[in-house]
Amino acid sequence: MPPAATEPLTPERILETTEEVLRRYGPTKATVVDVARALGVSHGSVYRHFPSKAALREAVTDRWLGRTVGRLEEIAAAPAQPAPAKLEAWLEALFEAKRHKAGDDPELFATYGVLLAENSGVVEAHLEQLVAQLGRIIGEGVAAGSLAAADVPAAARAVFDATGRFHDPQYAAEWRSPTIVAEFEAVTALVVRGLRA
Structure with missing residues (x-):
């Protein structure tokens, strides 16, 4: 059911509705017209905020990935x-x-996969934010004497790459394995042990 017509059309409202449309139709079938219809506006109104379907999809993905970055x-x-x-x-x-994104929100996870295949700047920025957070954690450990790394940015990238099986979307099918948690714990313990001073 479209929102009340008196509600202002904002980018946030468009993004919320786009998420619902993507969930309903998937990333390949969802259109800007579908989003506009769900909002009760013309597709031109949506284009005033987002110049293309690709821009809208990237904005949705950025918003979706931002939730993970925030946590x-x-x-x-x-x-x-x-x-x-x-x-x-x-x-x-x-x-x-x-794992939750892949299992609980497969349509938006599929959109993320489409953007990853397109080498989207949104995905690159997301990955750089994650590696930067790892760098800060490792840097704190080096400063406190609990972790050792001669090159903190390189160590952060290495940790991110070493644990890729547990966060890279190409491995999503493996995340349902009954042994995946034990495998994750083994790799994590090895990585942390390797960084201890």
Whole structure:
């Protein structure tokens, strides 16, 4: 049911509706006309905020990925937790977020996959934010003497790459395996142990 016509058409309202349309029709069939229809406006009104279907899809993906980045930032910024524990918590939260997105929101997860295949700047920015958060955690550990890394940015990238099986969408089918949690815990323990000072 379209929202009340008196409600102003904002980018946020368009993005919320686009998520619903993507869930309903999937990334290949959903159109800007479908979004406009769900909003009760003309497709030209949607184009005033987002110049193309691709721009709208990227904005939805950015918003969706931003939720994960926000949760991970809470962990990265936690002042009282020691860096090794923070690193484990961060990796676990990333794995859980990706698993939930793949399982609970498959249509939007498919949109993310489409953008990844297109080498979207949104996805690149998301990955850089994640690696930067890892770098801050590892840097804190180095400063506190609990972790060792001669090159913190390189160590952050290495940790991200080493744990890719647990957050890269190309491995999403494996995340349903009954042994995946034990495998994740083994890799995480190895990575953290390797970084300990």
